[in-house]
Every structure is written in C-alpha cells, then in structure tokens.
Amino acid sequence: MRRVVVTGLGMVTPLACGVEHTWSRLLEGQSGAGTITRFDAGHLATTYACEIPFGDGSDGTFNPDDWMEPKERRKVDDFILYGISAAEQAVTDAGWTPEDEESRVRTGVMIGSGIGGLNTIAETALLVKERGPRRVSPFFIPGALINLISGQVSIKYGFKGPNHAVVTACSTGAHAIGDASRLIMMDDADVMIAGGAESPISELGIAGFNACRALSTKRGNEPEMASRPWDEDRDGFVMGEGAGVVVLEEYEHAMARGAKIYAEVLGYGMSGDAYHITAPPPDHEGAERAMRAALRHAKLKPSDIDYLNAHGTSTMADTIELGAVERMMGDDADRATMSSTKSSIGHLLGAAGAVESIFSVLAIRDQVAPPTINLDTPSVQSPIHLAPNAKHEREIKVALSNSFGFGGTNASLVFGKVD
C-alpha cells in the first residue's frame, strides 16, 4: 500500500488564525472562550462560546478580506470562508500549486462540515417567511452546501482530482483525513487537501445544542473556565468554530519534490456504536474498536502510543472515553499522555477532528503534549497522564487522535514521526 504523509497545515481557530499562532497559545494554556459577540445571546441558556478572533489580520486575528474578496464572501456562509482560509494556508505551507494538468488531475479535495450553512439557511428561511420566495439569493444554495468548500478550493487552484466532502457530525474532520489518505493509498490521487470546517455559533446553533442538553450553561461569568474535560465540575461542551485543513501526499511524491514532511498517516480506524443518537454506550466499546482498527493498520500495539488527543468534549462522555483508552492500554496506560485540546478551543464540531489531527502532528514535531486546561479536580483517577493545566514535554513518536460523532460514529487516526 502507498504511504501517505502530511506536508501542509492550515487552521482558523478560536485561539487564532494560523497554525503557529494557535499552537503557541494552546501550549501556553490560553482559552478561546468568551461571551458571545456574534449576536445577542442573552436570552439563551448558554451565553458563551469560543469565537474566532476577528481583526485586521495582525497578531493572529482573522481578517476575512485576507482570504476572500468582499463580493465573493457575501455569497457564502462563514463555514466556507473558514475552510477556504485553512485550505489556502495548508496549500501555501506545502508549497503545492501545480501548473501542469497531470499534477492538477492527481490532486483532490475532501473538506467536510458537520452541519454546513446553518445560519444562512436560518436567515433565508426568515426572509422567505417575511418577504416571500422571490427574495431568495441565487447564491443561497451554493453558499450553504457542505461540499462547496471542496468545490471552491478546486476552482481556486484547478485541482481536478477526487472532489468529495465528509458529513459525520463531530467525526467529520477525522473521517475526511482518513478517507482522503485512503484515496491516495488506493492510487486515486497523489495529493489530497483534507479537513473540516464549521460555523455553528448562531442563535439556532446554540439553541439546538442547548435543546440536546449538550452545552455548558453555568459559567456565564467565567466562560474561559467552562470547557474542563475530565474535571468533576464540567457541565457540557463549549461551542467553537473554525476550520482545519491538511495537505496529504503520497510519500515518494513528497520526497521527489523535497517537501517538508510533518508526519505519516500510519493508521485509520472507524466504527459505529449502534446504540443511541447522541450518547455513547457506558463502555464505549465502539471507541476501543476504532482505536484498535487504527493501530492494526499502523501495525502498532497500544503500548506504542505516546500521545492521545482525546475527543474529550467536557461532558459526561469524557470518562467513558478515558475508560475505553485505559482498557485498551491495559498495563501500559501509565506510559501514555492524553489531553483534550477542546479545553482551550471548545468543540469545533466538524472541524474538530481536523484541527486536533494537526495538534497531534505538531505534538510529534515539537515533542510536547498540549495541556488540558481547567482540569483542577479530575472526576476519576487514571494512570494516564492527562496533562492537567500544563503542557507535557516528552518523547512522542506516535500520536492517536479520537473523534466521535452524533449517530454513534467513531474515527481514530494514528500519526507517526518520519525519520
């Protein structure tokens, strides 16, 4: 089977626009949470979220004008804007802008989203109700469809290979990277631009997840303390937004052009819970099966894992995931470090798996596990090092990233250091 490596990274997160700005703030233990500014959320059960820091583009702020012309931007939902930004960063980082037809045909795009243009759909529905169907923009549908990041990126760069988009709720970003890797392994492409994007911070988005009783509600006065995976005082996840995109490349292809190689995609495992639409089963054996499947493809043992980036959303499910990891690692549990970076950036839903894969890759690059902030009083004792409130510098050759989604869909990715 052809080997697949990561050669480009891009992200827009609540900590910053850009990989290095985000990563340094993540390692410092910063929080991206605050009172919602995008709209007046005072009447909602949850009044805070992790919003992208908009600004003039300096010091890691996100300036939409840097990524799309204003006249194009008003035709798309924000999730597409975020996705295009992350994709451009990743493509630039990889230095992959082929001019010849054959290379373009061998380059594909697979950037998904959990929900897509929710706010655009909501606003257009209100417009139809108030002013009738003739006021609907011709750009409404292409500005809200989930696969339109992949479409827009392919048009921008002329990438004519497989053009696809994953939709698996909070597993989207992980599935996209795993599936895109398989397309390269199967020789359908030499390079894939893969990841996820989400823009769920709207009245409808918050109200919807509030109705599922999924969001933290009790820390309106200290939002930066609200996302606290594994802590006994956690009360739900904190909504985030953003995008993560990687450039995946066939190993020999990357070597031949002298590309910078961050890590190798060693394994990818998937499973279904067949249990409940929003909750994992008490033992989450589906998570264990996904992790074991990823390790099987990687030809590795559980004891080979140095760092795990947990799904860890700051809900009751955190300890269920922890239990599944402990069960899998057995007597070797005490040699692994596992952290939840959602403690800093919140839950980016369909972008989460992609952003967290990038964090896993950077953990390998810099030999450091990012912290789980706000983990003051663990609700259970674990032999696994959870990197509470401080980064954990250690040897990291192999990293595993978990993503679990509504519907009972699980994905695990294993990345490895390339010597």
Place this chain on the structure above:
Amino acid sequence: MSDVADRVKKIVVEHLGVEEDKVVDNASFIDDLGADSLDTVELVMAFEEEFGIEIPDDAAETIQTFGDAVKFINEAAA
C-alpha cells in the same frame, strides 16, 4: 446622469466589485463586467429591491447591459 443611473451604477459596482468608470451604457454585465449567470439574477433582484419594482424573468433576460437596466427601470418606474 440621472438619479436612476447613479443608483443602478452603485448597485453594479457593489455587487460585481468593478471600477465605477467601467460601468458605461454599453457595458455587458457578463462580457465586460465579469458577472456569471447567478450574478445577473442577483443584480436584477437588487434592482427590484432598490426601485420597488418587479422585473419578470422574461424581461430580466433582456437586461444585458448597464444601459439596458437603466432604460428598463426608467420605463418601469415611469
């Protein structure tokens, strides 16, 4: 230039992101100003909104240039 022409020009400049001096009477939205078919649909909607008129689809198809738009709106609003 008439008030109608000014208002139409403002809409065209905003929606298509073109320089104002490119928006001349015989400038075609698609051939000269970089619009695609969806852009022209949106332009017509913006004209309807700005001038409080209704432009039926068959009439919209005849509005190809800036001059066509000004002429149509002047007649419709008269």
